[in-house]
């Protein structure tokens with residue numbers, strides 16, 4: 622592949638309504654550095670797509686945002702600023718962070734419980750016992766995740782009986798039941814068929830009215846369809862960040878243009 626100058630980047634400066642910011646975020650797996658000084662401001666009530674070739678560090682960066690990169694010899698340096706606090710600090714409780722910043726993974730992974738039980742499990746763990754509150758949260762989160770009509774008559778059936786696309790929307794409902802501000806999604810549709818993918822994309826567009834969404838996707842068309850902002854990563858570097866329209870129609874960097882044109886990836 623053509624050699625690109627990774628020291629140059631074009632990162633749009635977002636000045637207001639920032640939901641989450643990283644300041645020089647670098648992640649190390651042992652001695653291997655996976656991301657380099659990523660500074661990025663994510664606007665509220667928008668969808669930001671993280672795109673880039675395999676191994677560019679998208680998932681590593683995403684997982685850091687709610688402190689999922691804390692096991693073994695992984696080391697996360699730099700700041701993650703949420704509500705004026707650096708949440709990348711050992712003083713900050715990770716469970717508290719994850720109440721505000723939820724995560725949905727690539728493979729739909731509901732618990733082996735009922736549909737209702739998937740929604741109420743974490744709520745009960747966080748001390749919510751009132752049946753009325755739990756019932757309300759079940760209905761509102763399933764509605765927001767656009768799966769209510771399909772499951773409302775069998776909430777006590779096993780979640781395992783759902784289709785892949787339904788399972789993934791249940792996982793989105795499970796995350797939003799905790800009423801987070803920010804939802805992180807790591808390739809949420811890569812295991813799904815086009816119809817289910819379309820439903821998830823429509824769901825995300827509705828969810829951004831209430832939440833800030835950051836999505837990792839391999840699917841460049843998906844990023845252009847669904848996101849408001851796009852961050853292009855390469856070899857652990859954030860090389861370009863701008864509104865999605867500009868990234869796809871008038872990118873500042875040659876490498877971004879080459880990636881979105883399918884020259885590599």
Ligand SMILES: Nc1ncnc2c1ncn2[C@@H]1O[C@H](COP(=O)(O)OP(=O)(O)OP(=O)(O)O)[C@@H](O)[C@H]1O
Pocket residue numbers: 650653655673674675676677678679680681682839
């Ligand atoms: N747990 C880990 N231990 C060691 N190295 C890792 C680990 N996870 C990721 N890496 C390395 O970090 C780099 C970035 O990986 P990451 O999965 O974040 O990239 P990605 O852009 O999300 O890739 P993909 O699109 O293939 O999922 C890669 O070189 C990868 O091999």
